[in-house]
Amino acid sequence: MARAPGAGAVTASAPGKVLLHGEHSVVFGHRALAACLGLRTATTVARRPAAAARVRLCLPAVALDARVPAAGLWRAARDAGAAWRHPRRLDHERLLRAVDELLAARAAAWGGAQRDAARALLYLAAAVLADAPDGPGALRVSVRSELAVGAGAGSSAALAVSAAAALLRLRAGAAADARLVSAWAFSCERIAHGAPSGVDNAASAFGGLVAFRRGEEPRALALRVRLRVLLVDTRAARRTSAQVARVAERRARWPAAVDATLQACGHVADAALEVLQQLSDAPGGSGERYAALGELWDANHCLLAALGVSHRALEHVRALAAEHGLAAKLTGAGGGGYAIVLVPPAADAARVRALRDALEAAGYLVTDTLLGGDGVRVHDTPDESDEPDESDESDEPDEPVALEATDS
Ligand SMILES: Nc1ncnc2c1ncn2[C@@H]1O[C@H](COP(=O)(O)OP(=O)(O)OP(=O)(O)O)[C@@H](O)[C@H]1O
Ligand SMILES: C[C@@](O)(CCO)CC(=O)[O-]
CATH class of the missing domain: 3.30.70.890 (GHMP kinase, C-terminal domain)
Incomplete structure (x- = not known):
């Protein structure tokens, strides 16, 4: 059987965060201090050998297991200027419109948490993988988390950072710089939050204790x-x-x-x-x-x-x-x-x-x-020798991936 283009799977994980200071005021340009948590979210992105381009989203934390046809989305991302090295070159609104058109009928019965997660992950997958020479093909994106979703511990940023890191590893062949991961996660955070400050994705990507002011590079604090x-x-x-x-x-x-x-x-x-x-x-x-x-x-x-x-x-x-x-x-x-x-x-x-x-x-x-500890981590490298199995097309459940907490 012919191997699927760029077969393989990557898992990356990223921590949640707490804000010691600066929630809300950071949106208006004041300083925030954030610390990452020992609780993490792990995203696995696997290329699948299915004949048709599509994305399967396995998101137990928001009770979503959905299959979405993606050929049109991959095209739309290329038309919007997607290039994995350059988050700011992408026409963000154009790609987001394509994601929303794709989900319009399908997601009518979904709740807000499901729709937000699906929009974020489809946007990221299209933005980072659309310019791959062999195309993104079919993907399975599975997420597991130790964080309470939507409770203030940066679960959406941990999702965005871990997904961006896994997708970039799959696309680029090497673990991406935390700044690039954070920049993609920021684009993703904009989808649900409109005008986020960027503190959550910076804290999750960099880890430790971070001082953050909107429009400036996040500063990792070397505090003992x-x-x-x-x-x-x-x-x-x-x-x-x-x-x-x-x-x-x-x-x-x-x-x-x-x-x-x-x-x-x-x-x-x-x-x-x-x-x-x-x-x-x-x-x-x-x-x-x-x-x-x-x-x-x-x-x-x-x-x-x-x-x-x-x-x-x-x-x-x-x-x-x-x-x-x-x-x-x-x-x-x-x-x-x-x-x-x-x-x-x-x-x-x-x-x-x-x-x-x-x-x-x-x-x-x-x-x-x-508080404190590691920021984003890539756990697995794509295994190109992993001959895909036709039975993958049947959408069998994923193997669970062990999540190690970094502290606590
Ligand atoms: N593990 C996950 N699986 C699927 N979706 C997730 C997961 N974690 C977060 N999300 C998405 O992120 C949304 C929560 O984002 P929200 O910003 O409201 O909360 P938070 O990030 O936990 O809190 P805060 O931004 O105040 O720190 C959920 O509604 C869901 O769409
Ligand atoms: C409330 C807020 O300040 C922090 C959310 O963790 C929003 C933001 O910074 O984008």
Whole structure:
């Protein structure tokens, strides 16, 4: 049997993130500080030997298993100027229109999370692979994740970064630079979020602790400090785009007041960066510095609440943390989703345990984790000797791929 063009499969994984500071204010040009999580999303892209060009999307986290015919999409991507090295040369809107036309009838019954994921993955696959000499052919894209979807821990960025890295590895034959991966993931994030700042994809691609300001290169911070947090999933659903729209709407009504609040968030982020730098330079006296950091988390949370993006569950988490002597803030877009509780090294273990119990008794999911760790990683290389099997056409389920957490 003839081998399918460029047969093989690649898996890449990327972490979620938390924003220590700067959610929402980063959209308006202020500094954000992001740290990646030990929880990851893995995307496997496999070239399949099917006769017809199509993409199968296996996305258990959003309960989607769909097959989409793709010949027209590959053509549209070439017409839109797709070239894997140059995300900015692509006519973004034109390719997106082609994706939407393709999905129009098919996705009518899908929910928003399914449609957003399918749009993002089809866009990326077409954009990165359409200019391959032998064409993209048939693909299977399978995603597995340890992250809560749509909760503020950067699940959409981890999806975009891991998919971009896998597709680029398949297309280019070598692992791509994190900046290129991040740039493609940013184009992808634009699809659901309209005008994202880019902080989520930068944090996920680069890993560790990242200082970010819109329009500037992300700065990986070489800090010798690993913050311990309780990551609390309130399980209150929300969409990032809706929270961003809520702030924009409030700003349209009260421009001066909202701009002053956003600017204050920026000052808090600047001050927190100084404290983190001190913690890294001189770990002695860290009790006071952790107390200062806690104060800044609290201030940042209150400013975000003033912007209208808190939620009663987030306020509840903060109140429980305060009862146990710890500081907490919402992280990500807010409106539900995740909060983070700062656990200083000297925190009393029994109190932390008691807080965890109280949070769990209230129905929240708690992960005790260290922030920082690896950014994007390519796990597999395409195996060109892997003779495809005709039975691949029958769309049998994928083999699961083991996901290693990087820390926690
Ligand atoms: N593992 C996954 N499988 C399929 N789709 C996913 C997955 N992870 C994220 N998504 C897509 O990303 C969307 C969630 O993006 P959203 O930006 O609202 O949340 P988030 O990225 O988790 O939070 P934030 O942007 O505030 O950090 C989902 O609705 C879905 O379309
Ligand atoms: C709410 C927001 O600031 C962070 C979402 O994690 C949106 C963005 O930066 O694009």
